[in-house]
Amino acid sequence: MKFNNYNLYNKFNSNELQKLNTKAKQIKSDLYAKNGKGSEYTGWVNLPSTINSNLITDINKTAQSFSNVKFVVVIGIGGSYLGAKAVIEGLKNNFSNFIDNKTPHILYAGFNISEDYVYELKQLLTGKDFGIIVISKSGTTLEPALAFRVLKDLLEKNVGTEKSKNRIVAITDKSKGALKKLATQNGYKTFIIPDDVGGRYSVLTPVGLLPIAIAGFSIQKIINGAVIAENDAKNSDINSDLAMQYAITRNLLYASGKKVEMLVNYNPKLHFFGEWWKQLFGESEGKDGKGIFPTIGNFTTDLHSMGQYIQEGERHLFETVLSIEKPNNEIVIPLSEANLDSLNYLAGKNVEFANKQAQEGTRIAHENGNIPNLTIEIPVLDEFNIGKLIYFFEIACAYSAYFIDVNPFNQPGVEAYKLKMFELLKNNL
Amino acid sequence: MKFNNYNLYNKFNSNELQKLNTKAKQIKSDLYAKNGKGSEYTGWVNLPSTINSNLITDINKTAQSFSNVKFVVVIGIGGSYLGAKAVIEGLKNNFSNFIDNKTPHILYAGFNISEDYVYELKQLLTGKDFGIIVISKSGTTLEPALAFRVLKDLLEKNVGTEKSKNRIVAITDKSKGALKKLATQNGYKTFIIPDDVGGRYSVLTPVGLLPIAIAGFSIQKIINGAVIAENDAKNSDINSDLAMQYAITRNLLYASGKKVEMLVNYNPKLHFFGEWWKQLFGESEGKDGKGIFPTIGNFTTDLHSMGQYIQEGERHLFETVLSIEKPNNEIVIPLSEANLDSLNYLAGKNVEFANKQAQEGTRIAHENGNIPNLTIEIPVLDEFNIGKLIYFFEIACAYSAYFIDVNPFNQPGVEAYKLKMFELLKNNL
Numbered sequence: 104m105k106f107n108n109y110n111l112y113n114k115f116n117s118n119e120l121q122k123l124n125t126k127a128k129q130i131k132s133d134l135y136a137k138n139g140k141g142s143e144y145t146g147w148v149n150l151p152s153t154i155n156s157n158l159i160t161d162i163n164k165t166a167q168s169f170s171n172v173k174f175v176v177v178i179g180i181g182g183s184y185l186g187a188k189a190v191i192e193g194l195k196n197n198f199s200n201f202i203d204n205k206t207p208h209i210l211y212a213g214f215n216i217s218e219d220y221v222y223e224l225k226q227l228l229t230g231k232d233f234g235i236i237v238i239s240k241s242g243t244t245l246e247p248a249l250a251f252r253v254l255k256d257l258l259e260k261n262v263g264t265e266k267s268k269n270r271i272v273a274i275t276d277k278s279k280g281a282l283k284k285l286a287t288q289n290g291y292k293t294f295i296i297p298d299d300v301g302g303r304y305s306v307l308t309p310v311g312l313l314p315i316a317i318a319g320f321s322i323q324k325i326i327n328g329a330v331i332a333e334n335d336a337k338n339s340d341i342n343s344d345l346a347m348q349y350a351i352t353r354n355l356l357y358a359s360g361k362k363v364e365m366l367v368n369y370n371p372k373l374h375f376f377g378e379w380w381k382q383l384f385g386e387s388e389g390k391d392g393k394g395i396f397p398t399i400g401n402f403t404t405d406l407h408s409m410g411q412y413i414q415e416g417e418r419h420l421f422e423t424v425l426s427i428e429k430p431n432n433e434i435v436i437p438l439s440e441a442n443l444d445s446l447n448y449l450a451g452k453n454v455e456f457a458n459k460q461a462q463e464g465t466r467i468a469h470e471n472g473n474i475p476n477l478t479i480e481i482p483v484l485d486e487f488n489i490g491k492l493i494y495f496f497e498i499a500c501a502y503s504a505y506f507i508d509v510n511p512f513n514q515p516g517v518e519a520y521k522l523k524m525f526e527l528l529k530n531n532l
Numbered sequence: 533m534k535f536n537n538y539n540l541y542n543k544f545n546s547n548e549l550q551k552l553n554t555k556a557k558q559i560k561s562d563l564y565a566k567n568g569k570g571s572e573y574t575g576w577v578n579l580p581s582t583i584n585s586n587l588i589t590d591i592n593k594t595a596q597s598f599s600n601v602k603f604v605v606v607i608g609i610g611g612s613y614l615g616a617k618a619v620i621e622g623l624k625n626n627f628s629n630f631i632d633n634k635t636p637h638i639l640y641a642g643f644n645i646s647e648d649y650v651y652e653l654k655q656l657l658t659g660k661d662f663g664i665i666v667i668s669k670s671g672t673t674l675e676p677a678l679a680f681r682v683l684k685d686l687l688e689k690n691v692g693t694e695k696s697k698n699r700i701v702a703i704t705d706k707s708k709g710a711l712k713k714l715a716t717q718n719g720y721k722t723f724i725i726p727d728d729v730g731g732r733y734s735v736l737t738p739v740g741l742l743p744i745a746i747a748g749f750s751i752q753k754i755i756n757g758a759v760i761a762e763n764d765a766k767n768s769d770i771n772s773d774l775a776m777q778y779a780i781t782r783n784l785l786y787a788s789g790k791k792v793e794m795l796v797n798y799n800p801k802l803h804f805f806g807e808w809w810k811q812l813f814g815e816s817e818g819k820d821g822k823g824i825f826p827t828i829g830n831f832t833t834d835l836h837s838m839g840q841y842i843q844e845g846e847r848h849l850f851e852t853v854l855s856i857e858k859p860n861n862e863i864v865i866p867l868s869e870a871n872l873d874s875l876n877y878l879a880g881k882n883v884e885f886a887n888k889q890a891q892e893g894t895r896i897a898h899e900n901g902n903i904p905n906l907t908i909e910i911p912v913l914d915e916f917n918i919g920k921l922i923y924f925f926e927i928a929c930a931y932s933a934y935f936i937d938v939n940p941f942n943q944p945g946v947e948a949y950k951l952k953m954f955e956l957l958k959n960n961l
Contacts, residue, residue, distance in 0.1 A: 454678065524894070
């Protein structure tokens with residue numbers, strides 16, 4: 104893995120950098136010593152290296168039990184589905200919906216309250232045997248609870264109440280809450296959400312790992328990658344800790360007025376990795392009137408929509424490019440006899456050659472337009488490297504939030520809409 | 533259609549409002565008199581009411597010719613596909629990929645340079661009869677040109693060169709350019725991109741209408757909606773012109789330091805409408821160091837990722853909620869005997885009842901957090917109302933850009949990355 108900020112430090116004065124480096128050392132030491140804000144939720148820090156191999160076996164065995172259904176619905180919102188979706192979308196075929204796979208299609212529910220969405224999902228699954236993975240710490244969050252009511256009823260109708268119990272897995276608190284109670288009553292297979300790992304840091308727990316395994320990907324390889332990243336962070340000083348360098352860089356940029364960070368990809372499979380990253384950083388940093396606004400750029404796609412703004416609009420942006428060195432497949436640009444598009448000079452070259460020139464050309468053009476660019480590069484998009492990226496961003500996010508002195512692990516503001524909503528639900532009945 | 537800014541004008545002083553109203557009158561008069569910046573590209577202003585019925589017939593007949601293929605690939609980037617995709621995703625079933633439809637599945641290509649994307653698309657279509665709609669004014673834009681090379685070759689291999697000519701439709705310039713020339717040479721069915729309509733304003737030309745018709749939706753109803761919106765804008769003074777009220781409101785907010793606008797939906801089908809809107813506003817306003825940064829919120833989904841930031845992060849945001857009064861289908865919340873989630877008080881209510889309380893609760897919570905909220909509401913998500921929305925946002929965008937004195941119809945900054953990219957493509961061969 105590589106991180107490049109293109110000598111950005113040279114643009115800042117050395118006193119400021121020195122102060123940040125001093126703070127960085129303190130932050131790193133606080134995080135590992137559990138002395139920082141919210142340290143009761145830092146169970147994710149040592150998670151990759153301490154995962155029990157029995158848990159991996161159990162998850163894989165459970166995943167296997169769904170191998171003969173066409174659809175498995177993951178019910179969850181926020182951190183309860185974004186990690187799994189990020190990894191699955193990152194690894195699966197762009198057109199897998201149209202292909203008869205050996206593994207189930209993963210569908211998602213309980214992450215919105217759209218009546219048409221629930222109706223159409225029910226319509227699709229009517230009469231079918233399907234699986235449900237319901238993920239909720241409490242079991243009372245409105246969105247997943249409503250979806251679970253509808254889909255549980257449907258599954259019981261489709262396959263009978265008894266058989267439905269083998270088609271439902273609950274991922275929830277170890278002892279408390281509505282979902283735990285229901286799972287115990289009905290004898291659902293259950294996995295535990297650890298107490299010391301918050302939703303947005305939970306992808307390497309069963310919350311993320313079970314859906315990923317059901318989709319047919321190697322969770323062991325993901326863990327292997329994350330272990331490497333965990334050790335890289337743990338065993339490095341702040342100068343060789345790439346996650347810390349990323350955190351320092353974005354903090355410098357934020358302090359200089361860059362209040363929007365665009366996580367850019369050049370591969371559409373990374374779009375939902377961006378959505379996961381948005382929650383991770385937005386929810387960790389966005390408090391006390393502070394925080395960088397995280398947003399996604401799917402390039403070159405969005406160069407033809409947001410490209411104009413990035414190049415010449417308000418100068419409050421910087422870009423972090425999530426780069427993949429090599430594609431997984433090869434396709435060469437064909438020769439055209441007529442050559443009316445004048446692109447024959449590219450014939451015989453791989454498509455990715457053009458993609459990489461677009462990436463480098465864009466970086467130069469945007470930097471010329473005073474949009475700072477950072478690059479994080481992995482060699483190839485696979486389980487191992489996604490595992491590394493996950494841990495890299497988790498620890499970089501914790502560092503970053505500590506730079507602006509906020510608690511990276513709480514989300515007090517999420518309650519505000521819920522309180523108003525529940526008040527209205529009761530008053531407007 | 534309704535627009536509500538919740539008495540936001542009361543928070544601003546009347547001198548400022550008076551100045552904006554005076555400017556609004558001038559802007560409206562300039563736009564219709566073609567006196568504003570970039571007026572040579574205002575062909576879209578009268579487009580809905582002047583569409584030739586023969587063109588509609590021709591588009592529908594052409595669409596019909598694809599009724600027996602399973603896949604039609606739309607090749608285009610930016611304005612060449614975003615309008616069609618916005619409408620199609622807005623109208624189709626959330627799970628249509630898994631359903632055998634009577635109409636072809638629309639796939640998209642030429643909007644990225646991902647080698648894996650092209651490889652997997654080619655893999656999916658190998659051996660199949662499929663359609664290609666290639667959309668490019670020039671025919672030399674890198675992304676669509678490369679995709680067209682690959683897919684044209686594949687189609688010719690699959691069905692033979694002669695038959696492939698009936699499976700390819702070109703939407704391009706009336707007389708100039710590589711694609712026009714190729715289409716003429718090969719006898720492809722061709723539709724024209726009007727000279728006075730830029731890419732991001734082109735959804736109501738064949739660029740958007742043909743793919744929408746192929747997907748099985750009524751383009752006549754879309755036009756009907758747009759005609760109403762065109763007349764509403766044309767025949768109203770600035771106080772009753774909702775698009776102008778939206779433009780004035782967002783300009784007031786921008787001037788007060790709100791530099792990020794989030795277009796919020798409570799229905800996942802509107803996500804790509806948001807992507808279309810992002811291009812429309814971002815590319816129209818983002819120049820000369822100015823412009824509101826447009827971004828999307830899919831709620832309640834993103835309340836569990838960006839909700840924390842919106843509620844308590846930097847105060848540089850406002851939200852525009854794109855609201856749909858009624859869903860297209862009905863599903864009631866089931867009773868649960870155990871009632872462990874304590875939601876039985878909602879049993880028998882429609883799912884949308886909860887969605888609407890979430891929407892109203894969020895508006896109140898975010899306003900309490902000093903995030904101004906605007907609402908644009910349509911009665912139902914269908915062709916007619918999408919047609920209205922399209923025109924509403926097009927004209928609101930032109931008004932808005934004129935408020936900050938930029939040309940809403942050019943995109944000089946998009947060339948910057950292309951120039952660097954083509955330089956690198958040639959130098960690094």
